Amino acid sequence: xxxxxxxxETLRLLVxxxxxxxxxxxxxxxxxxKRLDAVGVCVVAFLAAFGGGTLRDLLLDRRPFFWVxxxxxxWGVLGLCVLAMLFLRQPHxxxxxxxxxxxxxxxxxxxxxxxxxxxxxDQMPMLVAVMMGLTTGVFGGVLRDMVCNEVPTAFRDxxxxxxxxxxxxxxxxxxxxMEAPGWSALLACVLVTAGLRAMALWRNWxxxxxxx
Amino acid sequence: xxxxxxxxETLRLLVxxxxxxxxxxxxxxxxxxKRLDAVGVCVVAFLAAFGGGTLRDLLLDRRPFFWVxxxxxxWGVLGLCVLAMLFLRQPHxxxxxxxxxxxxxxxxxxxxxxxxxxxxxDQMPMLVAVMMGLTTGVFGGVLRDMVCNEVPTAFRDxxxxxxxxxxxxxxxxxxxxMEAPGWSALLACVLVTAGLRAMALWRNWxxxxxxx
Amino acid sequence: xxxxxxxxETLRLLVxxxxxxxxxxxxxxxxxxKRLDAVGVCVVAFLAAFGGGTLRDLLLDRRPFFWVxxxxxxWGVLGLCVLAMLFLRQPHxxxxxxxxxxxxxxxxxxxxxxxxxxxxxDQMPMLVAVMMGLTTGVFGGVLRDMVCNEVPTAFRDxxxxxxxxxxxxxxxxxxxxMEAPGWSALLACVLVTAGLRAMALWRNWxxxxxxx
Numbered sequence: 060x061x062x063x064x065x066x067x068e069t070l071r072l073l074v075x076x077x078x079x080x081x082x083x084x085x086x087x088x089x090x091x092x093k094r095l096d097a098v099g100v101c102v103v104a105f106l107a108a109f110g111g112g113t114l115r116d117l118l119l120d121r122r123p124f125f126w127v128x129x130x131x132x133x134w135g136v137l138g139l140c141v142l143a144m145l146f147l148r149q150p151h152x153x154x155x156x157x158x159x160x161x162x163x164x165x166x167x168x169x170x171x172x173x174x175x176x177x178x179x180x181d182q183m184p185m186l187v188a189v190m191m192g193l194t195t196g197v198f199g200g201v202l203r204d205m206v207c208n209e210v211p212t213a214f215r216d217x218x219x220x221x222x223x224x225x226x227x228x229x230x231x232x233x234x235x236x237m238e239a240p241g242w243s244a245l246l247a248c249v250l251v252t253a254g255l256r257a258m259a260l261w262r263n264w265x266x267x268x269x270x271x
Numbered sequence: 272x273x274x275x276x277x278x279x280e281t282l283r284l285l286v287x288x289x290x291x292x293x294x295x296x297x298x299x300x301x302x303x304x305k306r307l308d309a310v311g312v313c314v315v316a317f318l319a320a321f322g323g324g325t326l327r328d329l330l331l332d333r334r335p336f337f338w339v340x341x342x343x344x345x346w347g348v349l350g351l352c353v354l355a356m357l358f359l360r361q362p363h364x365x366x367x368x369x370x371x372x373x374x375x376x377x378x379x380x381x382x383x384x385x386x387x388x389x390x391x392x393d394q395m396p397m398l399v400a401v402m403m404g405l406t407t408g409v410f411g412g413v414l415r416d417m418v419c420n421e422v423p424t425a426f427r428d429x430x431x432x433x434x435x436x437x438x439x440x441x442x443x444x445x446x447x448x449m450e451a452p453g454w455s456a457l458l459a460c461v462l463v464t465a466g467l468r469a470m471a472l473w474r475n476w477x478x479x480x481x482x483x
Numbered sequence: 484x485x486x487x488x489x490x491x492e493t494l495r496l497l498v499x500x501x502x503x504x505x506x507x508x509x510x511x512x513x514x515x516x517k518r519l520d521a522v523g524v525c526v527v528a529f530l531a532a533f534g535g536g537t538l539r540d541l542l543l544d545r546r547p548f549f550w551v552x553x554x555x556x557x558w559g560v561l562g563l564c565v566l567a568m569l570f571l572r573q574p575h576x577x578x579x580x581x582x583x584x585x586x587x588x589x590x591x592x593x594x595x596x597x598x599x600x601x602x603x604x605d606q607m608p609m610l611v612a613v614m615m616g617l618t619t620g621v622f623g624g625v626l627r628d629m630v631c632n633e634v635p636t637a638f639r640d641x642x643x644x645x646x647x648x649x650x651x652x653x654x655x656x657x658x659x660x661m662e663a664p665g666w667s668a669l670l671a672c673v674l675v676t677a678g679l680r681a682m683a684l685w686r687n688w689x690x691x692x693x694x695x
Contacts, residue, residue, distance in 0.1 A: 090638070096690040098645045099638025113542070118325070120334050122544050130608040137610075144691075184342040186349075201418070206625070208634045210420045214302070214311025221310045266308040267356075330537070332546050396554040398561075413630070422632045426514070426523025433522045478520040479568075 078166030227252030290378030439464030502590030592676035651676030
């Protein structure tokens with residue numbers, strides 16, 4: 060197991076990096092569509108990328124934050140914003156929501172797994188752990204939409220998003236309870252979450268409407 | 272006094288449970304009216320129910336949160352959401368704002384008392400304690416409205432709401448300063464807050480308008 | 484140096500007081516324009532005045548908050564709200580955005596310096612320290628706008644605001660790295676931030692638009 064540990068840590072770090080970039084791009088896209096200025100676009104990108112994990116850390120009282128420990132990620136997102144600013148000005152280049160749909164689905168799975176994992180380490184009850192996973196995965200996007208003065212897409216578009224994270228979170232918890240190795244729980248959670256999300260997008264699954 | 276303590280604890284717990292249900296329903300109602308999907312309705316219900324207390328605990332740096340210590344309350348609100356989803360689909364059943372007005376007024380009083388109490392225990396200055404009471408009672412609703420992309424009702428409808436909590440909070444602080452028994456301060460705070468709120472609703476009291 | 488220390492502390496306190504008043508007035512003004520009731524106006528004024536610093540303290544895990552340690556500032560802002568309520572009702576008196584533009588620019592500089600300073604004391608990396616300065620200076624206004632259901636002005640009006648704080652923050656960090664005396668770093672940060680902001684307002688500088 061001892062030689063597995065650093066590999067697992069590296070994988071988790073890579074996972075967070077990829078997810079962070081996808082989430083930052085989703086913020087960039089929405090901010091640009093709302094005609095924010097360059098500062099607004101950067102801030103919304105940062106909120107989308109780090110908001111969920113930071114909220115989780117605040118709730119779990121974990122310090123230092125991910126982006127304090129790995130400050131190079133902050134520089135990376137800042138660079139991403141500058142690059143996007145240059146590239147998006149090319150008339151023949153267009154960034155669309157479709158392009159980030161798949162990395163976003165993967166990011167949702169990865170962030171959820173991270174959130175559940177950290178909460179379980181802190182000995183949180185199972186439901187709380189799942190909710191921390193959901194918070195990590197979903198609240199970056201929620202903060203992004205709230206700053207842009209929109210009802211969060213995740214709560215309104217009737218497409219399964221948070222529900223996928225909820226299901227994936229329980230998979231992680233179940234495997235943890237069965238004392239399965241950490242990498243298998245991580246993998247299963249990501250596969251279930253991202254898989255359900257991909258199915259939902261592909262088959263146009265819709266959440267039931269609500270009547271009052 | 273020693274036999275009073277557990278009774279007081281039980282009462283405080285019951286108080287929080289009743290208030291939590293009323294607040295969750297207010298979130299459910301608003302989310303449904305804004306046509307959110309099932310996930311959105313649940314999240315907004317959770318925010319309305321636990322947002323104020325969680326914000327207070329973040330500010331006071333109290334851990335574990337109420338809903339981590341009593342995780343069954345989370346399950347309860349989740350169950351409430353599922354039940355509401357089933358019942359609200361009945362054509363002859365309608366949940367209106369009027370129906371939760373009174374439990375909400377009681378909840379406002381109870382949450383305020385809890386918030387003031389916890390802040391005083393942490394040796395906060397009096398004004399801060401009152402503000403923590405107000406935060407506990409009012410910010411669940413504020414977060415609910417912010418996520419639903421509305422200016423918070425509490426700040427806009429010219430009906431006394433936070434003001435009642437402010438008055439009730441000072442009553443609690445005053446009785447605490449006089450070293451009155453805890454149950455009397457709790458009771459007085461709830462009665463004043465909920466009483467003022469009830470009067471305001473009944474007599475249509477309005478806050479003064481603001482001119483600039 | 485020992486006789487400089489209390490003088491520096493007093494200056495920092497005065498700085499925060501002046502900035503707090505300017506920010507509270509900006510909240511008051513926006514809330515009044517959005518036709519909030521008296522409670523809403525007060526809450527938005529408090530959010531604008533204390534939101535940025537409180538968010539910084541939450542992120543840095545600093546306690547007690549500024550407004551707990553100096554509870555008289557809370558009373559001051561409460562008094563300011565009551566005074567404003569009385570004065571703004573005079574027909575021949577009008578509070579405009581122009582009137583608080585300059586104290587707000589000064590406040591931005593002062594808050595930024597405070598935020599960077601506290602983060603550097605906590606041994607945060609340089610970029611994080613600058614972001615904490617930016618958070619302190621800008622997020623009071625962001626929270627104010629979010630509660631008022633607006634896309635934050637700082638992200639949308641194409642006038643340099645957060646960018647000035649960003650520049651000023653780096654000045655503070657640079658002087659700190661060179662082990663310059665604390666008061667010079669504070670002064671330089673305030674001058675650069677407020678100066679850039681003043682130039683931007685005076686010369687109508689605009690941030691580049693963003694195209695997608």
